[in-house]
Amino acid sequence: DAGITQSPRHKVTETGTPVTLRCHQTENHRYMYWYRQDPGHGLRLIHYSYGVKDTDKGEVSDGYSVSRSKTEDFLLTLESATSSQTSVYFCAISESPDSQETQYFGPGTRLLVL
């Protein structure tokens, strides 16, 4: 993994509770992304950040919020978790949005909402 960690790696929570997932990078990359991965859907972008305090929505942003107060940290918050948010969450980073710049992924967080 390209200097990307995610915490927690596993979490079980109950419907209606808030949950925050953390992504930490040591690569000083400007761009950070949160994806969710579900069977049959591949990876779907939730939110992304293009700098400190600069974020934008992805295709499945409803029910999620993000924050980036430092270059190295990107937080994903489920304000009130629902069972439909049970998924594997991946953080990714890239140096730029250039069309030839790939993304590197963290190890993932498995979230189960009961």
Added chain:
Amino acid sequence: QKEVEQNSGPLSVPEGAIASLNCTYSDRGSQSFFWYRQYSGKSPELIMSIYSNGDKEDGRFTAQLNKASQYVSLLIRDSQPSDSATYLCAVISDSNYQLIWGAGTKLIIKP
């Protein structure tokens, strides 16, 4: 809506044979194409990128791109059991530089 389509598989290939994985995309303006490999329970890792029509070879892997047909493929020669994984095709949208992902093809290499 821009889409990337892959056969979900599983695709079963004998050890030592050539595995052929296919991907089609809907956005004609796409210029960049990636193949990622994902082992069960792990994160995706980049194995090939291709930007021009034709073939690009890297060791046992060959990526093929045909923009006219909106088709990209990945060939794995001399398949090994360690190649058993899910292969994800990803395409960069030229409108917002976001990666659009296929759902992946599960490849099983049988010894």
